[in-house]
Amino acid sequence: MREVRNILIGLELNAQESQLCYFDRKAQEPVSVPTKVGTNVYTFPTRLSKAVEGDDWHYGLEAEYFASRKGELLFPDLLTAARDQERMTVGDQAFETWDLLAHYMAGALKLLGVPDVVRSTLGICLTTPKLTPRLALCLKKALRAIGFSDRQILLSDFKESFYYYCYSQQPAIWTRNMALIRFDGRQVKFDTMSEFKNAHPHVVSMHSVNGVLLPEDEGERDEAFSAFVRKCTGGQLFSGIFITGSGFAQSWASQSIRTLVECGRHVFEGNNLFVKGACWAAAEKFERHQMKGRIYLSDDLVKSSLTLDVIDGGNLKVYPLVEAGKSWFEEYNVVDFILDGRRDIVLTVTSLDGGSRRNEKLDLDGLPERPNRTTRIRLKVECRDPHTCLVSAEDLGFGDLFPTSHRVWEKEIDLSDRTPERRGDLKSLIGESLNDDED
Numbered sequence: 001m002r003e004v005r006n007i008l009i010g011l012e013l014n015a016q017e018s019q020l021c022y023f024d025r026k027a028q029e030p031v032s033v034p035t036k037v038g039t040n041v042y043t044f045p046t047r048l049s050k051a052v053e054g055d056d057w058h059y060g061l062e063a064e065y066f067a068s069r070k071g072e073l074l075f076p077d078l079l080t081a082a083r084d085q086e087r088m089t090v091g092d093q094a095f096e097t098w099d100l101l102a103h104y105m106a107g108a109l110k111l112l113g114v115p116d117v118v119r120s121t122l123g124i125c126l127t128t129p130k131l132t133p134r135l136a137l138c139l140k141k142a143l144r145a146i147g148f149s150d151r152q153i154l155l156s157d158f159k160e161s162f163y164y165y166c167y168s169q170q171p172a173i174w175t176r177n178m179a180l181i182r183f184d185g186r187q188v189k190f191d192t193m194s195e196f197k198n199a200h201p202h203v204v205s206m207h208s209v210n211g212v213l214l215p216e217d218e219g220e221r222d223e224a225f226s227a228f229v230r231k232c233t234g235g236q237l238f239s240g241i242f243i244t245g246s247g248f249a250q251s252w253a254s255q256s257i258r259t260l261v262e263c264g265r266h267v268f269e270g271n272n273l274f275v276k277g278a279c280w281a282a283a284e285k286f287e288r289h290q291m292k293g294r295i296y297l298s299d300d301l302v303k304s305s306l307t308l309d310v311i312d313g314g315n316l317k318v319y320p321l322v323e324a325g326k327s328w329f330e331e332y333n334v335v336d337f338i339l340d341g342r343r344d345i346v347l348t349v350t351s352l353d354g355g356s357r358r359n360e361k362l363d364l365d366g367l368p369e370r371p372n373r374t375t376r377i378r379l380k381v382e383c384r385d386p387h388t389c390l391v392s393a394e395d396l397g398f399g400d401l402f403p404t405s406h407r408v409w410e411k412e413i414d415l416s417d418r419t420p421e422r423r424g425d426l427k428s429l430i431g432e433s434l435n436d437d438e439d
Helices: 060-069 078-084 097-112 133-146 158-166 218-233 254-263 273-288 420-435
Strands: 007-013 017-024 029-032 048-050 057-059 073-075 087-090 093-096 121-128 153-157 178-184 187-196 202-213 240-246 267-269 294-296 304-312 315-322 332-338 344-351 357-363 376-385 388-397 408-414
Touching: 007 097, 007 273, 017 097, 017 273, 029 273, 048 060, 048 097, 057 060, 057 097, 060 073, 073 087, 078 097, 078 133, 087 097, 093 097, 097 133, 121 133, 121 158, 121 273, 133 153, 153 158, 153 273, 158 178, 158 187, 158 202, 158 240, 158 273, 178 218, 187 218, 202 218, 218 254, 240 254, 240 273, 254 267, 304 332, 315 332, 315 376, 344 388, 344 408, 357 408
Parallel strands: 007 121, 121 153, 178 240, 202 294, 240 267
Antiparallel strands: 007 017, 017 029, 048 057, 048 073, 087 093, 178 187, 187 202, 304 315, 304 344, 332 376, 344 357, 376 388, 388 408
16 A cells, blocks of 8 residues: 555454455545455455464454364454453453454554554544444454554444445535445345435434345346335435445346436445445544535434533633534543632533533532642543543642642533423434434
């Protein structure tokens, strides 16, 4: 690869196979990384193995080889394990799932061919089919173990990666609704992405249609898939239709292809959609900043902001701690400030549309008595899920004159919109898109 500094990385972790890409600034687009230079093979198994004795680890195809030929311990379902449990037991040994993921991703990142990938990386976005609080924390812990800081890390699910992919294309792709068609053998799902342009910023959301199991007979399958597409599009013309997954083949889909072309101005097929979407997300968040006029309304979106009023240079300023409209995985903030005659910290929670506003107070009970403006506080804020954040304040004292007590105060703050009528307004604005089916 040509990029060796400030690399922007997209990494897709799927149950069976994973992919890696980086952002080529000269071409201004993501580039898939082959598993071997000079080949067109871009996917590698989501498998990890470890020597029974010693600390040798292998990932991907090597893991399968060393497990079958050399008797190494095989960890075959890393993503499911990380989502459902803290430890995985293989043989008579137990391993932390975040540690297993760290070894796997460290191996995968070597494909970039960069000596010190952590120091050379501006940002990395990791995408998975679906994120849960446990999985998100496990993935972040794994990336931290490799050496990445929280400010380098982004997480997304496949739907959000699709959003970044689509809106990084030419406007002709996203002038109307867009469709994501996902195949898993004969099982197929249809998602519609819509943009509500009468709000500012524009709100983009996805609505899922119940999937269908296609017939085994290829002729019947073609007819059933064609009818499924017509039903899901409902006579509307889509500006972009994207097909991904394993199961679609042009050999049996002659009628379906005609239907797709009739229903969509642009129709694409490929299996690198999500990894490239993750790379576009990294490029957008860390460098491009071209999508500020839109908000993707996902299930992971923080619906309220959290701010702190501070005096800076004699002027009152609002310091953002949690930003509404961002995924909760991204929201981590640390700020140091000097207390001015107070023994509490007042934080303000404001809903996404600005219609609901309230104060939350963190009392600093037991704070040592000191003269005014001689107490420095370190405030840390980290979201636990889309609706909750944990605020912790640590007493740092004031140099040698007033030593720190290292006392810590914590408060859990509800970030959900507590005004029922406001939630109703938002739901009516977005319509049924808030009621996505489970993947």
